[in-house]
Amino acid sequence: MPVDQPLIHARGLVKRFDSFTAVDGIDVDVAAGEAFGFLGPNGAGKSSTMRMIGCVSPPSGGTLRILGMDPTRDGPRIRARLGVCPQMDNLDPQLTVLENLTTYARYFGIPRKVARQRSLELLDFVQLSDRAASKVEPLSGGMKRRLTIARALVNEPDIVLLDEPTTGLDPQARHLVWERLFRLKQQGVTLVLTTHYMDEAEQLCDRLVVMDGGKIVAEGSPRELIERYSTREVVELRFATDSLDDYAGKLAGLGERVEVLPDRILLYVADGDAAAAAVHHRALTPASVLVRRSTLEDVFLHLTGRTLVD
Secondary structure, eight states, rough: OOTSSSEEEEEEEEEETEEEEEEEEEEEEETTTTTTEOOOOOOSHHHHHHHTTTTSSSSSEEEETTTOHHHHHHHHHHTEEEEEEOOSSOOOOOOOHHHHHHHHHTTTTTTHHHEEEEHHHHHHTTTTGGGGTOOOOOOSSHHHHHHHHHTTTTTOEEEEEESSTTTTTTTTHHHHHHHHHHHHHHHTTTEEEEEEEEHHHHHSSSSSEEEEEEEEEEOOOOOHHHHHHHEEEEEEOOOOOTTTHHHHTTTTTTSSSEEEEEEEEEEEEEEEHHHHOOOOOOTTTOOOOEEEEOOOHHHHHHHHHHHHTT
């Protein structure tokens, strides 16, 4: 395929389940070597899109090309060049850590000797060499996730699909997975991931789309989206009362907009410290004040009126 041709090309892509439309006419291009993300809440259509890209769920409409091929005709050829890390780990608990990789490699017709050598290299990459002879079951959640990522790399894929790669992991394990994925990106591996963690998208993605209700509501780099849809800083105000709506009117004019959440009020401003001082000048006494930079969660809140983890 031509060097400048996108590895993934979708136009008007649709996925329906009976009368329910999970993916509603999206356009996506993913370039070689790019880390591309689908960001959105549960039910936004992210996983349905990934299943179509992974050639395990046929599109209901639109155009989809993966590596220049049509998934409906060339599914096996495409799948041979993909690495897939599913949302739920599906490792074989009867096999050792190393055997999970070498056995999977054989599905791709990789010679036994090459499969073993490649598997050992991948265990070193994901920092599991010392657990090569261990069974899967006693591994921590983070170790299992890293092993699943290693398995997705055993066929030296052109594209690695990662569906919610760190869901359920503790912060330390999440950061270790991020570090491994960042190294893959540095090596020029094309990554496509879904996530509802805004910090994960900011850490890993060169470019992303925000999905809601099966549609793409925004597209760009994390920094571009924050600059386009939010302010430089956000002031989080918590009050010792259940009736936050009463305070919203008293805060009018202190920023570009005011968002009232169940537990706090957000002020979107250019200068957080100045806005926090202005709150006190209005004789308001919040229980706590936090000034922070804008994040992708603020972008999503602005676009959909909901937090990412709804």
